[in-house]
Every structure is written in structure tokens, then in C-alpha cells.
Amino acid sequence: MPTPDRTSLDAIVRAGQDILESAGLSGLTMQAVADRVGVRAPSLYKRVRNRDDLVRLITEATVRDLGERLAAIGAGTDPRRDLAELARAFRAFAHARPRGYQLIFAPRPDLTGPSTEALTHAVEPVLQVAANLAGEAHALNAARTLTAWANGFISMELAGAFKLGGDIDQAYEFGIARLADALIG
Known part of the structure; x- marks a missing residue:
């Protein structure tokens, strides 16, 4: 070896x-x-150092990967379209790497969480889209709202919690459009 x-x-x-x-x-x-x-x-x-350190490093690398995927979207001139593309990329990432995605949002000891620096870099595209939608003064609150909604939807989807039928893709798109309507400043 x-x-x-x-x-x-x-x-x-x-x-x-x-x-x-x-x-x-x-x-x-x-x-x-x-x-x-x-x-x-x-x-x-x-x-x-140990397995907890390994999990932290994996979580941080996954956060960076997600941030790079979101940053690749870029902000254009249409905040609604930007939000839709960002939300779709977020969801696509979760489907491509469901366990890594769940690790990002899983409650766990601080020892296995990603650094503030990695998180800050990853959320920059979300903050920019949120600022373009809701205005600079409300960017952080709007970004938290967007992230909470998308994570909640995706987490339920990955867990197979949508049991009432209907088109899940259509429901996600409905949510994106309604969030854009609600956040336009």
C-alpha cells in the first residue's frame, strides 16, 4: 500500500x-x-484527527460544491428567473448528492459542521438573488426564507413524504413563483 x-x-x-x-x-x-x-x-x-473531523471535512467540501454550483448560475437582469434557476440548481444538487445534502442541514454537534467561511461563500448567490428580489435591506431575511422553503420542500421530497399525489415538479415550480411574488420589493 x-x-x-x-x-x-x-x-x-x-x-x-x-x-x-x-x-x-x-x-x-x-x-x-x-x-x-x-x-x-x-x-x-x-x-x-478522527471520524468527526472527517465528517466535518466532508460536510464543508459538500457546502463548497453546492456553493460553486449556485455561483455558476450568476445573477442576470431578471430576479424571478434567477430565483427559479437558483432553486432548480439547489434541488438538482440535492437529488444528485442526497446524503451529502442532508449532511449539510442535519442537526449535529458543532464539531462536524462546516466553517462559517464555507457557509458564507456558499450562500453569496442566494443573498444576491434575495437582494435583487426583496432589496438590500431585506436580503438576509429573504435568503433565509428562500433557503428554509427550498430545504423543507426538498427534505420532504427526499424522505418520500409527499403522498397525496400530484406532480412534485409542478409543486416546486409553484412554490418558486409564489416566493418570487411574495419577495418582490
């Missing part, structure tokens, strides 16, 4: 993200990550 110096922290985190998606949080073990990157488990401790 390679020496620990041949295994990067980035490779460890990427392996952890992959394991999280395929095996869930309970399957995310130091041994599973070590096997994936081709080292012995004790070698991981030269890069990662």
Missing part, C-alpha cells in the same frame, strides 16, 4: 464523499476510506 504521504487530504475527502453517498453515514468509516484511497486506516490519522 502507498505511504501516507502519497495520499492527499483532498483524496481522503473525495473518497469519504463517495462512500457517504453509496453507504450512508453509518458506512462512512475510517477503514472504508482507507481502503478506498489505498492506505491502512491508521495512516489516515496523519491527515484527519
Whole structure:
């Protein structure tokens, strides 16, 4: 097996993200990550303090990935369209990486949460769209409203909680349009 110096922290985190998606949080073990990157488990401790630290690093990397996806949307001249594109990208990310997405919003000890810096960078696109919709003075409140609605909807969707029938995609689009109407300043 390679020496620990041949295994990067980035490779460890990427392996952890992959394991999280395929095996869930309970399957995310130091041994599973070590096997994936081709080292012995004790070698991981030269890069990662413990499993909680690994979960924190994975959560932070996932937040950065989400932020990059949202930043790629960019703000245009139509705040309603920008909101719709942002909300759709948020939902697409959650469907592509449901366990990582859930990890971002899961209640957990502060030890496994992402840094304020990572969160701040990730929410910049949401704050910009919110400011364009509701005005600068209400940007933070609008961004929180948008995030809470989208996360609630997506979390229920991922949990299979929408049991009354109907088109879930259409319901999501309905919510986006109503939020835009409510937030226009």
C-alpha cells in the first residue's frame, strides 16, 4: 500500500464523499476510506484527527460544491428567473448528492459542521438573488426564507413524504413563483 504521504487530504475527502453517498453515514468509516484511497486506516490519522473531523471535512467540501454550483448560475437582469434557476440548481444538487445534502442541514454537534467561511461563500448567490428580489435591506431575511422553503420542500421530497399525489415538479415550480411574488420589493 502507498505511504501516507502519497495520499492527499483532498483524496481522503473525495473518497469519504463517495462512500457517504453509496453507504450512508453509518458506512462512512475510517477503514472504508482507507481502503478506498489505498492506505491502512491508521495512516489516515496523519491527515484527519478522527471520524468527526472527517465528517466535518466532508460536510464543508459538500457546502463548497453546492456553493460553486449556485455561483455558476450568476445573477442576470431578471430576479424571478434567477430565483427559479437558483432553486432548480439547489434541488438538482440535492437529488444528485442526497446524503451529502442532508449532511449539510442535519442537526449535529458543532464539531462536524462546516466553517462559517464555507457557509458564507456558499450562500453569496442566494443573498444576491434575495437582494435583487426583496432589496438590500431585506436580503438576509429573504435568503433565509428562500433557503428554509427550498430545504423543507426538498427534505420532504427526499424522505418520500409527499403522498397525496400530484406532480412534485409542478409543486416546486409553484412554490418558486409564489416566493418570487411574495419577495418582490
